[in-house]
Amino acid sequence: MHKKERLWVFLALASLSFVAYRNCFELFIPGDSYSFFAPFENSDSSTLFDAIKRDAPYLVGYSLLYFLFKLFGFNSAYWVMTAIILHALNAFLVYIISKKIIKLFLKKDDVWPSILVAAIFLLSPYQTENVLWTAIN
Numbered sequence: 835m836h837k838k839e840r841l842w843v844f845l846a847l848a849s850l851s852f853v854a855y856r857n858c859f860e861l862f863i864p865g866d867s868y869s870f871f872a873p874f875e876n877s878d879s880s881t882l883f884d885a886i887k888r889d890a891p892y893l894v895g896y897s898l899l900y901f902l903f904k905l906f907g908f909n910s911a912y913w914v915m916t917a918i919i920l921h922a923l924n925a926f927l928v929y930i931i932s933k934k935i936i937k938l939f940l941k942k943d944d945v946w947p948s949i950l951v952a953a954i955f956l957l958s959p960y961q962t963e964n965v966l967w968t969a970i971n
Contacts, residue, residue, distance in 0.1 A: 839945060843929055847952055848922040854957055855921075858914045925956040 906912035929952035936947055 840926075840930075843945070843949060843952075844922070844926045846949075847925045847929065847956055848919065850953065851918050851922040851925065851956055855914070855918050858918070859911050861910060861914070921956065925952045928952045928955045 933948035
């Protein structure tokens with residue numbers, strides 16, 4: 835039952851996130867600085883490793899950026915879609931953690947309070963910048 839419940843919760847959160855952030859698809863925002871994409875455009879993965887060596891703390895960020903650029907180029911709809919999916923995954927993690935906390939402290943195995951917490955995280959106006967900033971960078 836837990837796997838089915840988790841699947842339905844994730845699908846509900848993902849659907850809600852696409853509805854909530856549907857206006858983001860109208861933006862053209864694959865990056866703050868297009869000069870950052872220039873080395874990726876006509877090169878192989880060695881450019882990625884050079885960027886990682888130069889700016890060490892961004893191992894995951896540069897890897898994701900390189901991967902997305904090679905897959906989608908400058909098509910911003912895919913960048914925004916990826917950011918929305920990542921945000922929905924984060925909301926799902928909030929759901930799982932809050933469910934465990936509620937079960938631990940309140941001794942209840944109710945799903946609705948955890949869904950509410952995840953939905954608040956998902957729809958909070960403070961999270962809009964995170965969705966767009968992930969799509970931009």
